[in-house]
Amino acid sequence: MIFLIYGTDKDKSHEFLERLMARFLKGKNFFSLHRLDEESFSESVFNGLLKTDSLFLNKNLVVAKRLFQNFAAADYILSNLEILGSSGNVFVFWEEKIKDDFLKKIKKYAEVKKFDSAARPDFKKKKEDEELFKVADLVALRKKQEAWFLYQRIIMKGGPCEEVFWKILWQMKVLGLIKRGGGRKLHPFVLAKAKRAAGLFQEKELDGFLGELVQIYHDYRNGTADLAVGLERFILRV
Template structure:
């Protein structure tokens, strides 16, 4: 007989496995309990668990505790699943996260399978263009906070660098003069850039652009991180 208890919610999975083990022992207090981990498992003790009988008991209860943490999980556990299931003894397999492929190998053999998974954390949504507003307004405190949010949301440093360079380039275009048509900017983007351009002197805008370009090339050469 084989029970599989697994899942990313390791606390609940372990609690359930221990509860099952305690219940089985209380029903058959003379059972021999084998507690095996990745550190003490071997073929010999597994064979004993599959075929053996205690001296004064009818069955063994074999508790396999996160064997996948070690080596030879396939050979010692997955390949033995059918033998565990057909054995007159009881096997409780406790694991953390298992892939669907591995779970499928157990499905046709287990007598009971329980999964305890942690709820999926919703990825933080982030509007990367909010960085350009703080950058253009020269609000360093807000920009720093938004940078941390962007990184937590999964934005890459290259993506962040690119969007900031895009904004300073728009500011330089506005400062260079020209008609809205000749600048080739979206009306909304143009209006924003015109407002931000007032926050930078010509020198500051050019220096900021140069700094971003230099940072990019230094990062490419491995001399800096973005």
């Protein structure tokens, strides 16, 4: 059995993925969960997961993210669609984008769900982008209460949590660069702001915060933690 979940609305597609996983993992289904992505794909491992299909063994629920970004993985999957589709195991592929020719082939064997974000007017998008940068600026200034309130407002409006994450990560990297005497190639306005904020941190603190952010994203990509919650806790700790 094959499922393909894709589209630009990552929040909705992840919500559907979580519900789908719960459907197979709860109750008396006896499914074993396995996660793969474009970096961890191995043809031999995938073959092993595919062949485990027995009345006496747990069946496999394989959740694969961005696998079609790996050309070798994409070629392998497209060559084995009929086998995957007739297997007693369940294969769920999650993608942000997928090529039209890939999609055409997969539709013959898979249940396909598409989640696209609604188009936003340019003026609205500009305002939302400004709010994302503002959260990162407030975190850099250690104004955690203001940062938290603005972050909550963005999330409640259905804003892109992952984009907030990348803005904060970039800000922390810039502060670390400044603390080490770098940053001369930055825009003068960005450099001036970063210098003011860098004085509020110790170098070891910034290294620790960067490590936390990397771990938060790693856990999110592995499906073991919620990015929105992890980021909220981080904002309140800084």
